[in-house]
Amino acid sequence: MSGDSVSVGAGKRNALLAIAVGGGIAGTLDLLQACILFGWDIPLAIAGGLLGPAAFQGGAGTYVLGVLLHFFIACSAAAVYYGASFRLRFLKEHPLVCGLFFGAAVEDVMRFIVLPLSALHAKGPYTLHDLILGLAVHMVVVGLPVSFSVRRFGK
Numbered sequence: 001m002s003g004d005s006v007s008v009g010a011g012k013r014n015a016l017l018a019i020a021v022g023g024g025i026a027g028t029l030d031l032l033q034a035c036i037l038f039g040w041d042i043p044l045a046i047a048g049g050l051l052g053p054a055a056f057q058g059g060a061g062t063y064v065l066g067v068l069l070h071f072f073i074a075c076s077a078a079a080v081y082y083g084a085s086f087r088l089r090f091l092k093e094h095p096l097v098c099g100l101f102f103g104a105a106v107e108d109v110m111r112f113i114v115l116p117l118s119a120l121h122a123k124g125p126y127t128l129h130d131l132i133l134g135l136a137v138h139m140v141v142v143g144l145p146v147s148f149s150v151r152r153f154g155k
Contacts, residue, residue, distance in 0.1 A: 046070050073110075
């Protein structure tokens with residue numbers, strides 16, 4: 001086995017670890033805070049983004065689908081940050097500031113692009129309080145775990 005293939009294998013493991021840890025922590029914290037603030041039926045609303053309003057009548061399978069979709073989205077966000085960190089080196093060098101901005105960007109993309117395009121067609125009107133709360137929460141519970149995991153594990 002050559003040295004190049006060993007480094008490629010280690011690079012893939014680092015990428016998967018950075019994405020899995022960042023996405024896993026962000027997904028867990030975000031889902032937990034959403035369930036605490038809005039109720040434990042949040043995974044049904046997440047599944048509703050794919051299935052439409054019928055998801056709210058769903059059972060355990062729909063609930064699990066919502067949880068899986070949530071973690072897919074969180075890991076996708078971590079993968080985007082990880083991929084961007086190769087071209088934009090400052091993302092790894094300044095994880096606190098970059099993570100906070102990334103979390104805000106994730107919130108904005110979800111609120112203003114993904115939700116309106118979802119099967120629920122969720123689109124405001126939003127109160128200033130809701131906008132600020134969403135930004136603050138996602139800056140901390142999504143942006144920071146992703147940025148710090150990419151810094152720590154994404155070599």
